[in-house]
Amino acid sequence: MLVLDAGNALFKSPTPGGDPKEKERAGLLLEQMDALGTTAMAVGARDLTLGTDCLARATKGRTMKLLSANLVDAAGKPLFPASTVATGGGVKFGLVGLSPEGPVTPQKGVVGSPPVPAALAESRRLREKEKVDVVVVLAAVPYQDAVKLSQEVGNAVDFILHSHEGRGQGVAQRNDFASLVPTGERGRQVGRLELSVEGKGPFVDLSEEERARQQLKILDTHLQQARQSLAAAKDEKVRKTWEETIASFEARRKALELQVEPGKQGLGRTHRLSYIQLGSNVADDSAVKQLVERIEPPGSASH
């Protein structure tokens, strides 16, 4: 098992000063993410609120790696490692971090270079030189850049875990080879990608097949009702409308049947995406709770 973070973890806003306890909060988050065994995190806009120096100091000596393939200083020198390699379940992963393009608000000279070419170059290097099995890009970039990456990166990347706008949870989207995965928001859930890895080729989404099965069930009920309505209809115009409806349902049924064809389960590279909701049913860790309450006492506005 590997634990990852797609970035924008530490601050509420990319500009400083909005919250007097922002530094303490960020420090606690970094400490706890490290203690949880997080392998790597992308450096997003809401991780850079107090600048890169502060972030580098806060992460010194920690196991968790902060990654950015495109964040550079005024001299064009990279500020964080572009990637790291980690192994889990016998699978060798290449993990790439991406930051948003453009200047970093609180720090002069620090800039995010165009993310797509940076991710492509690093992913290719990981495939060719490091011989990784799976490439995951932790993309703390605007959604349109993440989509662009998924369309332009070809087979250099397998998964793009996206953060930036707080889009919440959702389904995996495959535009070409790579699957673009939403990562949740505000600590309300943990994403879970169950991978089965053998051979090459794009990962097949097993959740898609499950969704298609559920849609087929609903569609079959609708089809049955439409056929009954057609049988009961006397008026020619009404009958024609029902016939057209049934034809469109049947066409949709054919398309869905293709998605639930047996055999996908045994394919070499598959994934199943789900989210664990962190509601009141998940018990607090008493030690962590104490640390939180030092910053946010019970009854305070943010608690």
Next chain:
Amino acid sequence: MRLRLALLAVLALLLTPLVAGAAPRQVVLLFTGDNGGEIAPCG
């Protein structure tokens, strides 16, 4: 020589099902994103 060839053939036969039936590697990735500085349930 003949014995060695026979041994190689037996080895190949024994290993084939292992290779053909090798199960895909299973691994789970847990991930978060856009936490936005949250440390408390409503904070």
